Amino acid sequence: MLELRNVCKAYRDLKAVDDVSLTLGTGVVGLVGHNGAGKTTLMQLVATLARPSAGSILFDGVDIVRQPDAMRRRLGFLPQEFGVYPNLSALECMQYFAALKGVRDAARIRHLLELVNLAEHAARPAASFSGGMRRRLGIAQALLNDPDILIVDEPTAGLDPEERLRFRRLLSELGFGKLVIVSTHIVPDVESIAGQLAIMRKGRLVALETPDEILQRARGQVWQASVDAAQYEALRSRVHVLQAQRQGALVQLRVAHPGLPFAGALAVEPSLEEALMAQRYALAEAA
Numbered sequence: 001m002l003e004l005r006n007v008c009k010a011y012r013d014l015k016a017v018d019d020v021s022l023t024l025g026t027g028v029v030g031l032v033g034h035n036g037a038g039k040t041t042l043m044q045l046v047a048t049l050a051r052p053s054a055g056s057i058l059f060d061g062v063d064i065v066r067q068p069d070a071m072r073r074r075l076g077f078l079p080q081e082f083g084v085y086p087n088l089s090a091l092e093c094m095q096y097f098a099a100l101k102g103v104r105d106a107a108r109i110r111h112l113l114e115l116v117n118l119a120e121h122a123a124r125p126a127a128s129f130s131g132g133m134r135r136r137l138g139i140a141q142a143l144l145n146d147p148d149i150l151i152v153d154e155p156t157a158g159l160d161p162e163e164r165l166r167f168r169r170l171l172s173e174l175g176f177g178k179l180v181i182v183s184t185h186i187v188p189d190v191e192s193i194a195g196q197l198a199i200m201r202k203g204r205l206v207a208l209e210t211p212d213e214i215l216q217r218a219r220g221q222v223w224q225a226s227v228d229a230a231q232y233e234a235l236r237s238r239v240h241v242l243q244a245q246r247q248g249a250l251v252q253l254r255v256a257h258p259g260l261p262f263a264g265a266l267a268v269e270p271s272l273e274e275a276l277m278a279q280r281y282a283l284a285e286a287a
Ligand SMILES: Nc1ncnc2c1ncn2[C@@H]1O[C@H](COP(=O)(O)OP(=O)(O)OP(=O)(O)O)[C@@H](O)[C@H]1O
Pocket: 011, 014, 015, 016, 033, 034, 035, 036, 037, 038, 039, 040, 041, 042, 185
């Protein structure tokens, strides 16, 4: 179990992570927030790649700020900029990482290449791999030490839709027995796989909720309407437009608003992304 207690990380007078407390067991947790919200910094703190300015981080009761090795032994980490070694084959890359991590189990390497669907490409130079194959090799190396906690930063950046789907399924399956933290600003990446979403904004954790709870709260705050272009121009400065699509003389729009935004608008079922936007606007207005 991972427990953060009042964790802060400051860079001069900027609080990149500001008083974050949370407890996580197994399962996939989506860490979402806009660029600069503090996601990468928070993951680096958990991965013992940075030290908090204040607060404590415990993994199964052990203080990992004082004893980082207790985390490092049990951690798998796939950073956003994971690079393969172009002159090595997939198998050689895995053998290389295994040697660095002190893993001497050749069968495990084969098993992991199979798990990420790269076994038949094991002899190919990693330089010839697509973005998705490289990410999958990244996951395979992160799993070499059979970690209890897997941290993945922006998992699907640069992947095509099919690779995205496959990668999501793999993360989802890994979450059956481990804590998998997936940081992303692309909500659909975690929408269908995360049991919980940790939402960050300006360094703070503003919510730790299930997707259903987030959707439930946004019901009655997302609206749909069809207006003409002049009405649209008048509306866009006073409501939060989530989507606008021109259809002939009319504009089909979806807006976030705490109550009926204008006569004729219909409350609709929000997508998770819309629900998060509605929450964000509500928080910004309350601030
Ligand atoms: N080493 C650093 N020195 C100074 N400021 C930093 C450092 N690392 C991060 N920051 C700042 O801390 C804030 C949070 O950054 P962080 O990278 O954690 O956000 P993020 O949510 O991961 O964003 P992104 O999605 O763009 O990666 C930003 O304002 C960033 O500029």
